[in-house]
Amino acid sequence: MLTRTEIFEKLKEILLFADPKNREMIEKSDENTKLVADLGFTSVSVLYMVIAIEESFGFVFGDVSMNDFPTIGAVIDYIEAQLK
Amino acid sequence: MMTTKEVFRPYTDPEQFDRIVEMDSVSEMWRHSVQNYPEAVAISDNGKDHTYAAIDADVSRFRSLIRCDGEKPRIGVYCPNSYDFVRAYLAVVTLGCTAVILPPQLDKMTVFGCVMKFGISKLICHPSLVENTEILAAKRPDVPIVLSDAVCDEITDAVYPAADDPCVIMFTGGTTGKSKGALLSNGAVMQGTVNGCYGYRDVFSQRYLLILPLTHVFGLIRNLMTSLYTGSALYICRNNKDMFRDIAVFRPTILVAVPALAEMALNLSKKFGKNMLGDSLKAIICGAAAVPPYLIHEYKKVFGITLFPGYGLTESANLVSGNPENDKKPESVGLLYPNQEVKVVDGELRIKGKNMMICYIGEEEDGVYDEDGYFRTGDLVRFDEDGFLYITGRIKEIIVLPTGENISPAELEVRFLALDLIQDAQVYEDVSEDGSHFLALEVVPRAPEVAKLGDADAAAVITGELEKINDTLPTEQRVSRIIVRDSDFERTPSMKIKRYKKC
Numbered sequence: 084m085l086t087r088t089e090i091f092e093k094l095k096e097i098l099l100f101a102d103p104k105n106r107e108m109i110e111k112s113d114e115n116t117k118l119v120a121d122l123g124f125t126s127v128s129v130l131y132m133v134i135a136i137e138e139s140f141g142f143v144f145g146d147v148s149m150n151d152f153p154t155i156g157a158v159i160d161y162i163e164a165q166l167k
Numbered sequence: 168m169m170t171t172k173e174v175f176r177p178y179t180d181p182e183q184f185d186r187i188v189e190m191d192s193v194s195e196m197w198r199h200s201v202q203n204y205p206e207a208v209a210i211s212d213n214g215k216d217h218t219y220a221a222i223d224a225d226v227s228r229f230r231s232l233i234r235c236d237g238e239k240p241r242i243g244v245y246c247p248n249s250y251d252f253v254r255a256y257l258a259v260v261t262l263g264c265t266a267v268i269l270p271p272q273l274d275k276m277t278v279f280g281c282v283m284k285f286g287i288s289k290l291i292c293h294p295s296l297v298e299n300t301e302i303l304a305a306k307r308p309d310v311p312i313v314l315s316d317a318v319c320d321e322i323t324d325a326v327y328p329a330a331d332d333p334c335v336i337m338f339t340g341g342t343t344g345k346s347k348g349a350l351l352s353n354g355a356v357m358q359g360t361v362n363g364c365y366g367y368r369d370v371f372s373q374r375y376l377l378i379l380p381l382t383h384v385f386g387l388i389r390n391l392m393t394s395l396y397t398g399s400a401l402y403i404c405r406n407n408k409d410m411f412r413d414i415a416v417f418r419p420t421i422l423v424a425v426p427a428l429a430e431m432a433l434n435l436s437k438k439f440g441k442n443m444l445g446d447s448l449k450a451i452i453c454g455a456a457a458v459p460p461y462l463i464h465e466y467k468k469v470f471g472i473t474l475f476p477g478y479g480l481t482e483s484a485n486l487v488s489g490n491p492e493n494d495k496k497p498e499s500v501g502l503l504y505p506n507q508e509v510k511v512v513d514g515e516l517r518i519k520g521k522n523m524m525i526c527y528i529g530e531e532e533d534g535v536y537d538e539d540g541y542f543r544t545g546d547l548v549r550f551d552e553d554g555f556l557y558i559t560g561r562i563k564e565i566i567v568l569p570t571g572e573n574i575s576p577a578e579l580e581v582r583f584l585a586l587d588l589i590q591d592a593q594v595y596e597d598v599s600e601d602g603s604h605f606l607a608l609e610v611v612p613r614a615p616e617v618a619k620l621g622d623a624d625a626a627a628v629i630t631g632e633l634e635k636i637n638d639t640l641p642t643e644q645r646v647s648r649i650i651v652r653d654s655d656f657e658r659t660p661s662m663k664i665k666r667y668k669k670c
Binding site for chain 2: 099100102103104105106107108123125127130131133134135138143144146
C-alpha cells in the first residue's frame with residue numbers, strides 16, 4: 084500500500100504529464116492547490132490526468148465529476164480510497 | 168472559382184467513389200440508408216445496438232409524438248450525446264421541421280431564453296435535463312415538453328423537404344464572436360454530410376466513434392450524419408474518460424477529433440507504450456482548430472494512422488475543405504469540396520454554395536455577406552499552385568506596423584510551429600521604452616520533445632532554432648524578441664489562446 088506522500092509524488096508526475104506547460108506551478112503545488120483555479124487545468128488536461136491515473140494506479144474511475152476534485156488533496160483522497 | 172468532386176476521385180476506392188451521390192434532404196438520405204443497410208448496426212449506445220431498420224421504426228413512432236399538422240415549426244432538441252438525441256433529431260428533420268440543437272450544458276434560464284429567441288414551439292428534452300426546463304414550463308406552458316424516451320405505437324410517415332427548406336439551427340459564435348444560431352437548409356446539411364466522404368480510400372460501412380458533442384457541426388454532420396449516410400456504425404462514447412476502453416471494445420476504423428484530443432491520445436500511447444487507439448483505426452479526421460504538422464507526421468510514423476486536417480465553419484455546414492495529401496502538404500487544410508464558389512478578396516476567403524447557411528437567427532448583423540452575396544469567412548487564406556488551401560490568419564488579428572506593413576500573426580506562427588519543439592506560439596506587436604514598435608514571439612515548448620534534449624539548456628536550444636527560422640523570413644516580418652515560456656498562455660473558455668493587445 085502506497086503512503087499518502089508516495090501517492091502525491093506519483094500524482095505530481097501525472098500532473099506534469101497532463102499539463103507539461105505548467106511545470107513551475109505543478110512543482111510548487113501542495114495538497115491545497117486547486118486544479119482549475121491555481122493550475123489552470125482544462126477539460127483536456129483533466130482527461131489526461133484521469134486516464135493517466137487509471138493506467139498508473141490500475142483502477143477505473145467511477146462516474147465522478149471534476150467538481151468532485153477541487154484540489155490535489157481531493158484527488159489523493161480518491162486514489163487512496165480506491166487502493167484500499 | 169467553382170469546385171467539383173472529381174479532384175477527389177484518385178483518393179477513394181473507385182467503386183465506392185461512384186456511390187457517393189448528392190441528396191437534397193436528410194429524409195431522402197435516411198430512406199436510402201434504411202433501404203440499403205437495414206440490418207446493419209447504425210448506432211451503438213449504452214450497451215445496445217440499433218440497426219438502421221429498427222431506428223427507422225422507432226423514429227416513425229417518435230414522429231407521432233411531435234407532429235404538428237399543417238405546420239413545420241422549430242422543435243428544440245435538448246439531449247446529451249445518446250441514442251435519444253439521434254432518434255429525436257431524425258424524427259424532427261424527417262418531419263420537415265427545423266431542429267434547434269440546444270447544448271446540454273445550458274442552464275434553465277438559457278433554455279428559456281433560447282426557446283424565446285429561436286421561436287421554438289416544442290422541446291424534446293432528455294430525462295436527465297428535465298429540471299432545466301422549470302422556468303420554461305412555468306412561463307411558457309403553451310410550449311409542450313416531450314421527453315426524449317417517450318414511447319408511442321402510432322406511426323407517422325416521413326416528409327421529404329426540398330433542398331432549400333430549413334433543417335437545423337446550430338449555435339455559433341459567428342465570425343465576430345457574438346453567440347447566435349446558424350440556420351442550415353436540408354441541402355446544406357446533406358452537402359456537408361457528403362463532403363465527409365471525400366479524400367480517403369474506404370468510405371462505406373466503417374466503424375465510427377463519437378466523442379465530439381452532437382451540438383457542434385463537426386459532431387453532428389461529419390461524425391453522425393456521414394456515418395449514417397455511409398451505412399456505417401457509430402459508437403457513442405458517453406464519457407470521454409472511457410474513450411480508450413470504448414475503443415478497445417468497439418474497434419473503430421475512423422475517429423473524428425479535435426487536435427487537442429488527438430495529441431492527448433498520442434502522448435498517452437507513448438507514455439504507456441501501447442497504441443491506445445487500437446489496431447483497427449485507419450484515419451483520424453481532425454478539425455475545429457489548427458492541426459500541427461507534427462501530429463500528422465507522428466501518427467503516421469508511430470502507428471501508421473493517417474490524420475486528415477480539414478477546415479470548416481458552422482455557417483458552411485461543417486467542412487469546406489479536406490486534405491488528402493496530408494503527408495506531402497501537412498500545413499494545408501486541403502482541397503475545396505464540391506459545389507462551392509469561392510473568391511479571395513484582400514486575402515479573405517469568401518464562399519457561396521449549396522453548403523452555406525440560409526441566415527443567422529437571433530442576431531442581426533451587417534457585413535455577413537459581400538455585395539455579390541458571398542459569405543465573408545473572416546479567415547485570411549492563400550492557395551498554392553495545386554489548389555490547396557492554407558489558412559494564414561484572421562482579419563481581426565492583423566497587425567498594422569507603423570511602416571504600413573500588414574502582418575498576419577498566424578501566418579508567422581505557422582512558421583515557428585513547424586518546429587516539433589514548439590507546441591504553441593504567439594506573435595504580437597509590442598512597444599519598447601523609446602516608443603518604437605516591434606514584433607515579438609512567445610512560445611510554449613512541447614514537453615515530450617524537450618525531454619529528448621536531455622541535459623542541454625532547453626530554452627537556449629529552442630531560441631537558437633527559432634532564430635534560424637526567423638532569419639529566413641522577410642526583414643519586415645522578423646520578430647525582434649523571443650520568449651520561451653515555462654507556463655501556458657492564458658486561454659479563452661473555448662481553449663483558444665488569448666491574444667495580447669500591447670499596442
